[in-house]
Amino acid sequence: MSREHLHTLVALVENRPGVLNRIVSKVRQRGFNIESLAVGHSEEPGLSRMTFVVDASLVDTEQMVKQVEKLIDVVHIEDITNKERDMLARELLMVKVKCKAETRSELLNLVNVYRASVIDITPTSMIIEASGDTDKLDSLVELLGDFGVIETCRTGQIAMLRGPERVGPDAGHQHVLLPHLAGGRAPGGLF
Amino acid sequence: MKLNGAQIVFECMRREGVRHVFGYPGGSNLPLYDTFIQYPDIQHILVRHEQSAAHAADAYARVSEDVGVCFATSGPGATNLVTGIANAFMDSIPLVCITGSVVTTLIGRDGFQEADITGISLPVTKHNQLVLKVEDLAQALKEAFHIARTGRPGPVLIDIPRDVQQQVCEFEYPDSVHLRGYQLPPPPDPALARKAAALIAEAQKPLILAGHGVIISKAYAELKELAETCQIPVITTLLGISGFPGTHDLCMGMPGMHGMYWNNMAISETDLIIACGMRFDDRVTGRLKDFAPNAKIIHIDIDAAEIGKNVRPAVAIHADLKPALAAINAEVKPKDHPEWKAWIKAMRDEHPSIALPETDTLLPQYVVSRLYEITGGDAYVCTGVGQHQMWAAQYFWYDKPNSWVTSGGLGTMGFEIPGALGMQVAKPHDTVWTICGDGGFQMTSQELAVFVEHKLPVKFAILNNGYLGMVKQWQQMFYKDNKSAVRMHQPDFVKLAEAYGMKALRVTDKAGVDAGIREAMAHDGPVLVEFVVDEDENCFPMVPPGASLQETVDQPPVLVRDKEVTGTR
Structure with a gap:
């Protein structure tokens, strides 16, 4: 896509x-x-x-x-x-892939290239954890397809802008004072 | 002071200035109803169906210019409110709806009369909250009233489990709200006001489109000043009616689907639209891509999400309308547009959209125009939804500010009866006429009992054509005259009203109209007048659905009726 x-x-x-x-x-x-x-x-x-x-x-x-x-x-x-400042976007992926003795080293090579890690291993499967931008994770999943993907799980993207400022409201929080109106009418010109 | 949850609700209402509650008791709000007796300054009006409680509170809020309050119990009581809440949401009406909920231990366990009303009402409320601790109740209510009445007003629902109504805590009414995610719009930007004024100075064919925001913001004087200073014709949307005097030289009436022909042509011709608190609804714009093809748009709205939603303005002012118009008025210079006004006048003379035809039969429009003449326009008018609503908008001139109450955005049939209830409670000394369709009337007619019970002297005018008229009109025009499920068996409306103990009369011909209206007005209680009107009459002008305003049909097309007709009226 x-x-x-x-x-x-x-x-x-x-x-x-x-x-x-x-x-x-x-x-x-x-x-x-x-x-x-x-x-x-x-x-x-x-x-x-x-x-x-x-x-x-x-x-x-x-x-x-x-x-x-x-x-x-x-x-x-x-x-x-x-935006003027670059956006950094990352996503976390867990993928469970079929793995036999003869494909294990090839898989571990891929894990290294993608700076991913293996977090579970069995005689017939492996769970790989990887993070990165969506394109990177897409390509890893695609390459793993040849080995037989059993399950994938992704967090969806999180993102930040470069530089010291945060993404959030500019000013402090608004604290609206509303005087009591014992039996009185609503304040202000609006309803 | 130690109070229980129900008492806290009443203390909060008292401090917010609430005088009337429309509601219906049930198992889950019994502690609230047990408390009315301790607060005689807050009057309860028992409706006969919860939908009416929300509609009555809605209309009450409109004419009293403050928050309307309604009560309902859990489950069906709460779900019955939903139509009324949705109506208030679409028309930006401040409501606080307080529902009783099943006890906290039953929530989520399919308790008797449990419904997830905060979930159900989510898309039709400005905000809602289920209050699970009595200690949170006062703050929740303070915020509910604040959110309902400020910014773009809207309904807020507070759901209170029965045990929370009974629990006791120390009561102190908070003096502030702390809502990090709720900011009121800033004052109007003077630079934008200057830009708007510059566009107004340049324009040769300007128009003002005045919406409900004029009334909500009480920007009557500012709107009039702008219109008069720059001699700009004012078109009032359905909910903008009575925001600008209906008989003013510059008032052009309604635009859009059943708007005046001249307005729809003027919108297609104008070079500048000053949109004041209106949201370019599809019933106003017709086919959007052909709307106002030559116009720049100045859009003033308190809701940022309305700006750019349907049209792209040249100048967007996100602010309360009243100060925004004042800021523009400070920048504009007097101007006149004689050629433009003459163009519109010529269009008006050529296509007198609402000239009453000479007929022997009793036309519904005739009834509305006689109502205007006889009341002298000194009345609050409510309507339901359909043909009668459009005629009431077209043939009555609303000079009195905020004297017109109708269900606009949601188009809720049945609003006419509970709406009139709320209006008369809010304005006990004023004349309230409610113009009803025979279809909508049967949706909420159980409320007639309330008018008799509280001696509320509302005057009901049913325009009875024996059909769901607007649906019939669409079937005639767009479904090859296949009238499906629109002919209605009627009760005897006079006997029905009398059964409730109400005075009622029937008018079947033109000659009886004036006498019927006068007799109703002379009576000091509620009166129903059934006008048996020409069932063939349809509502024009009309922009066919999906068509552009340029395609407005000014006169009824031939062969849309059972009998042979000509193309003129």
């Missing part, structure tokens, strides 16, 4: 029950197909960081960013593709 249309979106979200459901529901409801999604804790307690990969030839990524950003639990979301 051509990867030139793929965009990477990074979100910081409140780590609350149901937050993944909220985001995935919004993505589904608005018809944004995602190629991959990876979630984990962030550097800030209570916030998780999510990395989406979407096909921008099929998805209006600007709309997706705006729609997801509307969710109360989403603190920040940004399309980090084609």
Whole structure:
């Protein structure tokens, strides 16, 4: 698959029950197909960081960013593709491959070339762990195909921008003070 | 102060200014209902179906310009709210919906009357929350009211298990919310206001498209100032109606699918659209790729996601409309567009879209226009969805700000009765007319009991044509006149109303219309007037589905009716 249309979106979200459901529901409801999604804790307690990969030839990524950003639990979301700073993207792969005595050394050579590692070995199989960008992992899986792939498992891509700044909200968190209105009306000009 | 969960809900509501709750009790919200007696300043209105609680709270919110509140129990009570919540979501209405949930130990175990209402309501709420600890309740409610009423308003649902309503904790109402992911839009950027003003100064054929945002933001004065200073004609979308005076010289009425012919042509001709708090809905734009082909667009919206969703603006102002228009007004210079106004006037003279034809039969439009004349426009008007709704939008001139309440985005039939309920509760001393279709009326007619019970003097006008009229019209025009499932067996509406203890009368001819309306207005309680109207009448102008605004059909095409007709009315 051509990867030139793929965009990477990074979100910081409140780590609350149901937050993944909220985001995935919004993505589904608005018809944004995602190629991959990876979630984990962030550097800030209570916030998780999510990395989406979407096909921008099929998805209006600007709309997706705006729609997801509307969710109360989403603190920040940004399309980090084609920024001034380079994006570094990595993915983790585990692959279980058939292995006999006569193919073992050939497999170990491949593992070395790809800077992967073997994390389990049996007389008939091997589990290889590899990380890297998606193209690298795709090519490893392709080469392993000749030996007989039993199972593959991938995390989906995570990504960062080069340089000292993080991907996140610019300013500090907004703390909205709302005075009590005992029996009173709503504040402000809006409803 | 130590309070239980139910008392905390009421203390929060009191502090948020809630005076009325529309709702329905059941097993899972009994502690809440047990608490009403302790809070006599908060009145409960018992509806007859939870959908109506949400619709009534929705219409109440619209005319009272504050949050509407509704209660329902778990399971079916909560799922019955969903249509009403979706309606409020589509039309940006601030609601706080409080549902009782099964006790925490039963959640996820298919308990009796359990439904995952936070999951179900997720796509139709601005936010929702299941509160599992009584200590979290006050903060959740504080945030619910804040989220519902600020920014682009919308419904928020708070689901409270019955045991949480009963648990006790120390109550202190928080004085702030801390929502890292919820930022209100910034003040309008003066540089963008200057850019907008420059486009307005250049434009030869400008138009204002005024949407619901005018009303929500209360930007009436700012809109009027811009229109008058630069002499720009104002087109009001379905939900923008009553955001700009209907009888104002510059008011052009509605655009789009059943909009005025001249508006659809003007949109196709204009060189600048100033879109104020509207979202370029498909019913407004017709076929999007042919919408306003010659126009630059200035789009002002409080919701960033609306900007660029359907059209690409030349200037995008992501801000509350009222200060945004004020910022533009500070930059514009007085201007006039006599040629452009003359072009529109000529179009109007040539295609008088809503001229009433001379007929012997009782036309539904005639009823609406008499309602306008006799009330002098001094009424709050509610409608359902369909032909009657379009006629009510076309033949009544709404000068009073925010006097028009209708289900726009979701198009919910049956809104007309609970909607009128919410409006009359919010405006007890004003005249409320609700213009109903005979189909939609039967979706929520059980609520008539509530009007009698609370002596709410709403005037119901049913335009009874014996059909699901708008569906029939589409079948006639686009399905070779194959009228499928649109002819309805009707109850005797007069007897039905009388059975509820309501005054009711029937008008079957033109001559009786004025007397019927006057008799209804003279009565100090709720009244139903059934107008038996010409069943062949259809709603025009019309942009066929999928067509462009340039293809607006101004007059009914020949051979769309049972009987032979001519091409003119």
